[in-house]
Amino acid sequence: xxxxxxxxxxxxxxxxPYSHIxxxxxxxxxxxxxxxxxxxxxxxxxxxxxxxxxxxxSFKAMLAVxxxxxxxxxxxxxxxxxxxxxxxxxxxxxxxxxxxxxARTVICVADLPxxxxxxxxxxTALVDE
Amino acid sequence: MPxxxxxxxxxxxxxIRIQGAPRPVGAFSLGTKAGGFIFTAGRSSRDTDGKxxxxxxxxxxxxxxxxxxxxxxxGGASMADIVKATxxxxxxxxxxxxxxxxxxxxxEPRPARTTVGSQLGAGxxxxxxxxxxxxxxxxxxxx
Numbered sequence: 001x002x003x004x005x006x007x008x009x010x011x012x013x014x015x016x017p018y019s020h021i022x023x024x025x026x027x028x029x030x031x032x033x034x035x036x037x038x039x040x041x042x043x044x045x046x047x048x049x050x051x052x053x054x055x056x057x058s059f060k061a062m063l064a065v066x067x068x069x070x071x072x073x074x075x076x077x078x079x080x081x082x083x084x085x086x087x088x089x090x091x092x093x094x095x096x097x098x099x100x101x102x103a104r105t106v107i108c109v110a111d112l113p114x115x116x117x118x119x120x121x122x123x124t125a126l127v128d129e
Numbered sequence: 130m131p132x133x134x135x136x137x138x139x140x141x142x143x144x145i146r147i148q149g150a151p152r153p154v155g156a157f158s159l160g161t162k163a164g165g166f167i168f169t170a171g172r173s174s175r176d177t178d179g180k181x182x183x184x185x186x187x188x189x190x191x192x193x194x195x196x197x198x199x200x201x202x203x204g205g206a207s208m209a210d211i212v213k214a215t216x217x218x219x220x221x222x223x224x225x226x227x228x229x230x231x232x233x234x235x236x237e238p239r240p241a242r243t244t245v246g247s248q249l250g251a252g253x254x255x256x257x258x259x260x261x262x263x264x265x266x267x268x269x270x271x272x
Binding site: 002003004005016017018019020021022023024025027029030031032077079109110111112113120122124 | 215
């Protein structure tokens, strides 16, 4: 199979017909992910910092499935509902990524599928085949 | 990409064109191919004159995915080769109805996906772009 997909059982289930992870060759794509804490099934907080921090924790868990980490990320796409959440999102983001800062795009959208989610992110990573 | 850069690195990018397909409404290609991947443009449900086709989310989703299928076919890939989809809906109350058609036309195992609510053109309910893997082993059929 040329495109492999993975949906780790230790994360919140996808809310539509998609996988959390798709991999083709060394290219890995993670789906749009809201800040849901897999332990409770609820958003990790009502603020953008808590939600962003949870999203990046979920990303680490997803990347671990393909034996990768945040240092292999090449691009992150961030979708905010409110531009005012740029700063708290950045704070959580910088804490998670540390010294490796991939290319990034941040935009504001009109709405998100997950109720009360303030942001969602997806990413692209390159891993060993 | 400037010709000189393209030359210095060999052919790095192919453009996918389709006879009779709706023309891009701006300065972009329907699809490009590089490094074993196909990147499609964001597609909405329109006829060749740019008029919006279909009034329901079901009809528009089907039309958009048919266009994407045609772009991928031209580049030597199929819907089963999609790695990632990005979907913009004009109204997220359409989420489950769009999911039903999407699940019909995008085979399992399903690719990674991001769906957001966005302001789209008048009458446009859905816009989708995808990245698909065609691999290096298959020389492209793009012209």
